Amino acid sequence: MSHTPSRRTVLRGLTVTGAAVIGFAPATRTWATTATADGTALVGIPPLDGTLSTDEASLAAASDDFGHIVHRRPVAVLRPGSVRDVVTMVRFCNEHRLPVAPRGQGHATQGQAQVSGGLVIDTAPLTRIGPLGPHSTTVTVGAGIRWSELAKATIAHGLTPPVFTDYLELSVGGTLSVGGIGGQTHRQGAQVDNVTELQVVTGAGEFVRCSRSRRPDLFHAVLAGLGQCAVIVAATVRLVRAPRTVRHYLLPYDDLETFLKDQRALVREGRFDYVEGQVSADPEGEFRVHTLEAVAYGPPAGPAPDDAVLLRGLRHDPSGVQIADLSYYDFLDRLAPSVAALKEAGLWDWAHPWLNLLLPGRSTGALVSRMLDDLTPADLGPGVVLVYPVRRDRLTTPLLRAPDDATPYLFAVLRTTPPDDTATVDRLLAANRSAYELAASAGGTQYPVGSIPFTRADWRTHFGPAWPRLARAKRTYDPRGILVPGQGIF
Numbered sequence: 001m002s003h004t005p006s007r008r009t010v011l012r013g014l015t016v017t018g019a020a021v022i023g024f025a026p027a028t029r030t031w032a033t034t035a036t037a038d039g040t041a042l043v044g045i046p047p048l049d050g051t052l053s054t055d056e057a058s059l060a061a062a063s064d065d066f067g068h069i070v071h072r073r074p075v076a077v078l079r080p081g082s083v084r085d086v087v088t089m090v091r092f093c094n095e096h097r098l099p100v101a102p103r104g105q106g107h108a109t110q111g112q113a114q115v116s117g118g119l120v121i122d123t124a125p126l127t128r129i130g131p132l133g134p135h136s137t138t139v140t141v142g143a144g145i146r147w148s149e150l151a152k153a154t155i156a157h158g159l160t161p162p163v164f165t166d167y168l169e170l171s172v173g174g175t176l177s178v179g180g181i182g183g184q185t186h187r188q189g190a191q192v193d194n195v196t197e198l199q200v201v202t203g204a205g206e207f208v209r210c211s212r213s214r215r216p217d218l219f220h221a222v223l224a225g226l227g228q229c230a231v232i233v234a235a236t237v238r239l240v241r242a243p244r245t246v247r248h249y250l251l252p253y254d255d256l257e258t259f260l261k262d263q264r265a266l267v268r269e270g271r272f273d274y275v276e277g278q279v280s281a282d283p284e285g286e287f288r289v290h291t292l293e294a295v296a297y298g299p300p301a302g303p304a305p306d307d308a309v310l311l312r313g314l315r316h317d318p319s320g321v322q323i324a325d326l327s328y329y330d331f332l333d334r335l336a337p338s339v340a341a342l343k344e345a346g347l348w349d350w351a352h353p354w355l356n357l358l359l360p361g362r363s364t365g366a367l368v369s370r371m372l373d374d375l376t377p378a379d380l381g382p383g384v385v386l387v388y389p390v391r392r393d394r395l396t397t398p399l400l401r402a403p404d405d406a407t408p409y410l411f412a413v414l415r416t417t418p419p420d421d422t423a424t425v426d427r428l429l430a431a432n433r434s435a436y437e438l439a440a441s442a443g444g445t446q447y448p449v450g451s452i453p454f455t456r457a458d459w460r461t462h463f464g465p466a467w468p469r470l471a472r473a474k475r476t477y478d479p480r481g482i483l484v485p486g487q488g489i490f
Helices: 007-013 056-062 083-095 147-155 172-178 216-222 256-269 307-311 328-332 336-344 361-373 422-441 456-477
Strands: 023-025 030-032 051-053 076-079 100-103 119-122 138-142 195-202 207-211 230-238 245-253 274-281 287-297 322-327 355-359 384-389 409-414
Touching: 056 076, 076 083, 083 100, 083 119, 083 195, 083 230, 100 230, 138 147, 138 195, 147 172, 147 328, 172 230, 195 216, 207 216, 216 230, 216 456, 245 256, 245 307, 245 328, 256 274, 256 287, 256 361, 256 384, 287 384, 322 328, 355 361, 355 422, 361 384, 361 409, 361 422
Parallel strands: 076 119, 100 119
Antiparallel strands: 023 030, 051 076, 138 230, 195 207, 195 230, 245 287, 245 322, 274 287, 274 384, 355 409, 384 409
């Protein structure tokens, strides 16, 4: 599971910015860096390979996320030097009933990976990538590895994970806790559907390897389980042949229903390897500009793209078509320049009250039209609106809840607004809740990466028939309920 720590690393694990952490005070639920003057009893800290941080910078960073809306302050941040550190500290927290939340890249938007008065486990140091070769069909990676790093490592051997989210700088453990939906999902399922084994640490501090055939109850409770039963420390991900180049198409549409019908036809046929779409505002501020985004993989993953064959029968405006040939990685990482520009302008640090829904295909047109009628360019800010279909039969992970429809649609309003404008943020959160209720009344579900105020009763409804399985796994693997309270599920 991990190597034996040297004396040097053990000492490093007990040091925080020059001050030794000498114990934990259960009475005050604080970490002590000096002997207490009042004689408060201290519990000794177990030896660690990594570091346990209580400095202001570490706690402040762990009290925020990409949403910049919710702020919950932990008492310490663990940067593990090994999987053993995760086991050790989860056991310690379980014994002392301290809440725990793993944090990858902190890209949540509603405090999902935050914890008040507990321990945040920074999984970023868990970056091991297992042996790879040109004939590998899977690869085992640490939970902290970013998908961009994994893509580069596998492409070097002519291989690739089957599915990517649009933004590559997310951790493997983070997206597997949620689902991991992208433009390849209509063919390959979500990222959680392409995992063959997990290495996890349960809420009781037990290290477990699990799969569909080995501890399947835990395996299915962790994938898309929002961190409720165990901390993912490593995952074995399926690999497929990678293309060297891809052909990227942007197809404009004037009409929403035509746009949606063409998307639906493409994913049912499997004509493209990747299908997504965006809706943007016209000069009058109305969201009536629809762009279908499609990608065909070239050799060796697929045949040389043929424009005439691929575009046959589609009803886009041919005068506005954009076609480009890209290297495979440049396509995967195509958002990097936009992200760099947002960071340069300071907009990356704005609040992100995101709305992420999965809509039943039969109702998508009416629901999207109604929701877009209520959207203004000012409320969207420099964000984007995504609309694209997936195939329900490709989604095999029980806890990734999707509408009972052959072709559900992901609908995402990725808002960006000034973080100090709390009135606007509150209004947009209320709008997200209203949009969710509208979607749920038609059979839609939340894709839980956004900012929709949810109660425990809402979560029971969300998980539906999968709820008893999740609740049973929670009782079994996190009996004291210490893991990831920020989701508000239990």
